[in-house]
Amino acid sequence: MLSNLFSPIQIGNMTSKNRLLMSAMSINFGVDENCCVTDQLVEFFIERARGGVGMMLVGGGSVHPGGQELPDLPQMYNDNCIPALKDMVQRVKQYETLFGVQLLHGGRQSYLPEKVAPSPIPAPAVVKGPVRALEIGEIKELTSCFGDSARRCRESGFDFIELHGAHGYLINQFMAPNSNIRTDKYGGSFENRTRFLFEIIEDIQAKTGKDFPIGIRINGNDYIENGWDLKSTVRLAPLLEKAGVVYIHVSGGVYGSSELTIPSMYTPHGCFVHLAQEVKKHVNIPVITVGRIKYPDHAEEIIKEGKADMVALGRSFLADPYYPEKARKGEFSRIRPCVGCCLGCIHAVLAKEPGSCVVNPDVGREYKLKNETRPEQALKILIAGAGPAGMAAARQFAFQGHKTIVCEKGEDTGGLLSLASKAPGRGELNDILDFFRNEMARLDVEIRYNTELTLDLINEINPDRVILATGSMPDMPVIKGLFQTKMDLVTNVDVISGKEQVKDKVIVLGGGMTGLITADFLADQGKQVVVLNRKKSFAEEMSSNDRYYLRERLKKGNVALYKNVSVKQFADDGVVFKSNGENITLSGFESVVISEKHSSIREAKKLERKTRVPFHLIGDAKSPRHLMYCISEADEIARSA
Structure with a gap:
């Protein structure tokens, strides 16, 4: 199939068995x-x-x-x-x-x-x-x-x-x-x-x-x-x-x-x-x-x-x-x-x-x-949530020989990462989701869609461990005038998922990775976008390489970026804030997109008191963080079972 890539080649007095370095x-x-x-x-x-x-x-x-x-x-x-x-x-x-x-x-x-x-x-x-x-x-x-x-x-x-x-x-x-x-x-x-x-x-x-x-x-x-x-x-x-x-x-x-x-x-x-x-x-x-x-x-x-x-x-x-x-x-x-x-x-x-x-x-x-061995006793594992942390855990648990069942309240896997992959230039994030999907199928992981974690489900499956990978959701900040403004008020999750639409002039509150990705998503649709970032730097949780290209896209999209922002209040069609010590008033806007902090979704943790099964939090359900920590944490908990 790849006959050229896997053909040998002479390099000086050496012969490489294939064309990969x-x-x-x-x-x-x-x-x-x-x-x-x-x-x-x-x-x-x-x-x-x-x-x-x-x-x-x-x-x-x-x-x-x-x-x-x-x-x-x-x-x-x-x-x-x-x-x-x-x-x-x-x-x-x-x-x-x-x-x-x-x-x-x-x-x-x-x-x-x-x-x-x-x-x-x-x-x-x-x-x-x-x-x-x-x-x-x-x-x-x-x-x-x-x-x-x-x-x-x-x-x-x-x-x-x-x-x-x-x-x-x-x-x-x-x-x-x-x-x-x-x-x-x-x-x-x-x-x-x-x-x-x-x-x-x-x-x-x-x-x-x-x-x-x-x-x-x-x-x-x-x-x-x-x-x-x-x-x-x-x-x-x-x-x-x-x-x-x-x-x-x-x-x-x-x-x-x-x-x-x-x-x-x-x-x-x-x-x-x-x-x-x-x-x-x-x-x-x-x-x-x-x-x-x-x-x-x-x-x-x-x-x-x-x-x-x-x-x-x-x-x-x-x-x-x-x-x-x-x-x-x-x-x-x-x-x-x-x-x-x-x-x-x-x-x-x-x-x-x-x-x-x-x-x-x-x-x-x-x-x-290098000397890792699979555990002698196979366990039954129930994982709530099929985002990247849940899927990474499911793959590793199944690879270790444990019977693994995933319940997902939605109709598909991927969680918030699936939404992030819909932003311009970030479609390859879906590649890692596809990898986990394929691995779960290969390793016979059972997935139950449209299924929430309940006491009845736990009693039915009778697992040895329950892993909560239920993710996170955007917080609504408490800012004067925010809930009284005549502008549409939505979250970045609702916008990128297509659940909510915004009008042509948009304020994005939040200058972290999700805020900038959301701004790029909107600018790509021709929206006029302003980003208000309360921190001193933008998207500091991203790598400099990734951030560089995203910032370049925002420049081309004429996205206005403000940092060191202290919001005084929202008005009917705008916002009053201070940025780097300068008082600024913006008006004529139609929508506000909240893209700041996320809170863990962990209500299901209460079920632990009603059962003898140990629960473990991973990924955003433990603490909203970058994908790297979600995957490594999921992998570690599966290996330590």
Whole structure:
């Protein structure tokens, strides 16, 4: 079915068993106090290798202490870490996966307070702090550090290394005119700006031998003014091939560019494929593409049509380590999907926390779960509510061998997440619901629709546990004039579900994630929308990637955003409030949509006093929170039964 995607390919002196590469990810866990790898990281990679990927990369391999992107990433500049690396390689390679390391120096994007770069120009976004220009001697030292790190990789048994020359890290900083204004031999002309890269390649070959494969990740386009562009990439690619590079991995974007390096759910699938396709015309070595290629049939199409030789996936391997094996078997519905929310992975890592995944709570816990066994005694579980928390719990309970019954008071599964998926650009949220629906069917979970949890139902089923996943509902705030206004007063849930309609001029009260998504939903219908946010920042519970694209949509929809809002009172057709100390009066509006706090729905908890069955609250029924916490909590309670 996917004959092209699962065909072998020659890459230098290596052969990959398929066309899938797990791209390097800085997941910020699994190293000890010396930044040597631990069993946590080893088991993370073993699980992905076991899942059938052809090639795989360790991310964030730091070549110098002053160039670490994040604090908890593997050090490749320390010989003391070689024994732990050797052990990891030996344990991973039993699964016939080519295993490599991506080498990088963060330059001005290092997390450290003292940052170096080709020129004293700060990073355009995310990373703050002064930047010092590298001296010639320091450039030579860093060149040697790349070579020494590659030597350690070979000594540890890795099959190859990949140079990170994309996304605004040090190599890219030298290459891009906007970050390199040097006037010596490392700046100015194309040849000078790429000199650092080619000297690194030469140093690696001198220290590892020319038979040790070197790949490179470069941007096809920085998508920023005076940055590295596709024309430059096309010029560089044949020179890289001539220098002995065995593959070119084409990505795009830097910190601060309109096309962010890690696209969100708003970004079109295959957003960088056209860049790889153009590069491929100019070289004979394999070209790898990346960027929101989450569906196996899309990856197959790219290979079949000759747009690229391989496809790199990152977050999809966080969501499901067994993506390749399930795809190879044609079990597409069993692939746990990445939804591009960037919260568990990118948002956490940027906050210098361990990476995780919204839809897969096992990420980073593989070493704890490797010896997990199913319980000896099967229980009967009754779950009230078939939203994401209820479905996640049902799947895990059934997987553990328990008889699982779900009662849902409505006519369908999905809860509030199903509504969120109706907003513009957020349809992929429904993918995780479809995954749970398919899994529940596969695992013989019984679902009773239009059924509320009652004492009679509990007595009928006689469960060992009752799980309340009954969700939450919007609160109506107490604000002067709100219930006396002549404007229509509705909740965001009623609006997005289609239960209520609003008129053309709308005030949305609430600037969190649900408030902004609701505003976008209305602006997409041509409504004039104003958002009043009582907090200092908008949608702070979203990842920066996801929020960026949503904010851009709101700009295009001419949505007016006010923060630090203190509402004094609502009038017949408007509102009086203070924002950032300024008194503002808005009039001429017709509808108010409440999209602030939610309250848990847990009336059914009272039934516990009338039965001996233990009740457990999960998801929004326990406390209204983001999807990630609902799913991880559901998974945990099922595993601990």
